[in-house]
Amino acid sequence: MPSDSRISKVQELIYEIRVGEVMKTDPVTVTPQMPMSQLREILREKRISGTPVVKGDTLAGIISIEDFIKWLADREPDCPISEKMSKDVQTLYADEPLTQAVNKFEQYGFGRFPVIDRESQKLRGIITKGAIVEGLLRKLEIDHIEEEQVYRRRIKHFFEDILADRVSLFFRYEVAGQDFKRAGEGASRLKSSLRRLGLDPQIIRRVAIATYEAEMNLIIYTKGGRIRVRVEPQEIVVRVEDSGPGIPDVEKAMQPGYSTAPEWVRELGFGAGMGLTNIRKCASRMGLHSAVGKGTTLNIHIVVENGVTRGTEGIDSAA
Amino acid sequence: MKLKEIEKILGAEIITGAELREKNIEMACGSDLMSDVLSFMKSESLLLTGLTNLQVVRTAEMSDLAAVCFVRGKKPDREIIEMAESKNIPLMTTPLPMFESCGRLYQEGLSGCSEYKR
Amino acid sequence: MELKELIQQLNLGVRSARGHLEREVTGGYASDLLSDVLAHAQEANLWITLQVHQNIVAVASMKNLAGIVLVNGREPEQETVEKAEAENIVIMVSAMPTFELVGKLYSLGIPGMER
Numbered sequence: 001m002p003s004d005s006r007i008s009k010v011q012e013l014i015y016e017i018r019v020g021e022v023m024k025t026d027p028v029t030v031t032p033q034m035p036m037s038q039l040r041e042i043l044r045e046k047r048i049s050g051t052p053v054v055k056g057d058t059l060a061g062i063i064s065i066e067d068f069i070k071w072l073a074d075r076e077p078d079c080p081i082s083e084k085m086s087k088d089v090q091t092l093y094a095d096e097p098l099t100q101a102v103n104k105f106e107q108y109g110f111g112r113f114p115v116i117d118r119e120s121q122k123l124r125g126i127i128t129k130g131a132i133v134e135g136l137l138r139k140l141e142i143d144h145i146e147e148e149q150v151y152r153r154r155i156k157h158f159f160e161d162i163l164a165d166r167v168s169l170f171f172r173y174e175v176a177g178q179d180f181k182r183a184g185e186g187a188s189r190l191k192s193s194l195r196r197l198g199l200d201p202q203i204i205r206r207v208a209i210a211t212y213e214a215e216m217n218l219i220i221y222t223k224g225g226r227i228r229v230r231v232e233p234q235e236i237v238v239r240v241e242d243s244g245p246g247i248p249d250v251e252k253a254m255q256p257g258y259s260t261a262p263e264w265v266r267e268l269g270f271g272a273g274m275g276l277t278n279i280r281k282c283a284s285r286m287g288l289h290s291a292v293g294k295g296t297t298l299n300i301h302i303v304v305e306n307g308v309t310r311g312t313e314g315i316d317s318a319a
Numbered sequence: 320m321k322l323k324e325i326e327k328i329l330g331a332e333i334i335t336g337a338e339l340r341e342k343n344i345e346m347a348c349g350s351d352l353m354s355d356v357l358s359f360m361k362s363e364s365l366l367l368t369g370l371t372n373l374q375v376v377r378t379a380e381m382s383d384l385a386a387v388c389f390v391r392g393k394k395p396d397r398e399i400i401e402m403a404e405s406k407n408i409p410l411m412t413t414p415l416p417m418f419e420s421c422g423r424l425y426q427e428g429l430s431g432c433s434e435y436k437r
Numbered sequence: 438m439e440l441k442e443l444i445q446q447l448n449l450g451v452r453s454a455r456g457h458l459e460r461e462v463t464g465g466y467a468s469d470l471l472s473d474v475l476a477h478a479q480e481a482n483l484w485i486t487l488q489v490h491q492n493i494v495a496v497a498s499m500k501n502l503a504g505i506v507l508v509n510g511r512e513p514e515q516e517t518v519e520k521a522e523a524e525n526i527v528i529m530v531s532a533m534p535t536f537e538l539v540g541k542l543y544s545l546g547i548p549g550m551e552r
């Protein structure tokens with residue numbers, strides 16, 4: 001996800017998330033009657049710099065380390081916390097959006113705000129800047145995971161959501177003959193699309209390899225052609241067509257190692273007569289029809305009995 | 320074996336994907352015929368090849384390979400490097416010939432694609 | 438090391454020139470590109486390749502290589518065998534892919550470069 005969309009996501013979140021979701025519940029509290037001399041221990045032990053003062057369930061005030069230092073510095077005799085605490089406490093309601101808290105931190109410069117319940121006025125927790133950051137990060141992380149999961153299972157939803165007797169997705173790629181530079185672009189775009197749809201990676205690999213080999217054949221031997229792909233819940237069919245020159249002896253062309261490729265193609269790493277053998281290995285079923293002077297049609301069927309989203313039949317077992 | 324260990328064993332230079340040095344490479348294969356790579360190589364493995372053309376990167380992309388190492392000091396051109404970058408496939412180059420590269424990696428314990436058992 | 442020793446150790450099949458297995462192997466060269474072998478292989482190298490067509494014999498003969506091993510279960514074409522017999526080039530076959538076969542040859546002491 002690009003950084004600017006992350007930022008706008010945070011902006012959305014501070015309106016969406018409530019104070020109650022990120023606040024620290026069960027905060028350390030003190031009572032108004034507690035003597036000031038005891039406060040030091042509590043602050044040190046809990047590693048906090050301030051704490052709400054609570055009478056029963058109700059917030060009576062707040063006392064911070066600054067108040068404590070001032071009491072020490074003035075060398076006053078010991079007294080109850082209620083005498084030194086701030087009584088005019090700025091609070092937040094648990095149901096307020098985070099943006100409200102952010103504004104308050106900016107406005108007052110305090111390190112913390114007690115969070116109270118709007119109806120009962122009882123203390124529910126305490127919120128710090130750290131808690132806000134933590135809460136935002138947590139939420140971003142969860143959203144990200146959820147987004148990926150939705151993404152990954154997109155095709156499953158797609159097939160389940162469309163009510164029809166038959167649902168298919170069609171793709172079509174045009175391939176120019178002899179264009180070695182762009183060879184594989186069709187297969188590459190197909191692979192990315194299938195990945196984005198959330199298909200099983202092993203199925204994608206089989207489709208990609210078979211399509212790539214077929215695309216190479218179009219480029220090496222023909223003036224060009226097209227690749228049509230049909231994705232259905234239980235089957236993927238790749239149909240590769242060209243308009244010539246056609247294969248004189250289809251049976252011979254299917255033999256492993258048989259090749260009519262010129263030397264320059266071999267030097268590029270192809271044309272060793274393994275293309276069709278490879279395609280057959282990836283396919284559940286394959287059909288090759290050719291007429292000399294007219295053209296060739298190759299149908300590659302990849303059947304996935306337990307669904308294209310959850311194939312267990314990987315390329316290894318198919319091999 | 321990690322990519323960075325392969326880099327060291329082969330005295331190789333990482334051309335692109337240096338941030339993936341910690342990536343684990345399960346096995347390796349040496350070939351100049353892409354059809355064979357497409358047919359026999361397992362995903363997540365290293366391809367050693369003397370070929371430097373766009374089809375090598377395409378093949379690596381289709382087969383979900385972990386990385387490609389060019390042998391005998393071959394260096395790919397800009398276009399190939401850019402394609403590999405966009406597909407997140409690390410490329411490296413070693414001055415060693417294919418035979419020596421395979422020999423050293425095998426001796427250091429890297430498996431071949433047919434031996435490897437998941 | 439002699440060819441016949443490697444054939445025995447690595448269980449290689451011999452497809453041509455059976456009378457020439459005493460040939461000494463001084464190093465190895467692995468490549469599927471004929472032009473590369475022509476340019477860089479050394480005399481008495483054992484050539485590991487996937488290529489099966491008859492041009493491999495011409496290349497091996499021209500560079501005076503010790504022999505050719507076809508990997509990954511490849512078998513030579515008929516014309517290739519005939520040509521190899523005529524030129525006394527030993528063609529061997531292995532079910533192993535290049536990486537493993539080379540790895541094993543290397544452990545037997547066949548180097549991939551001059552030391």
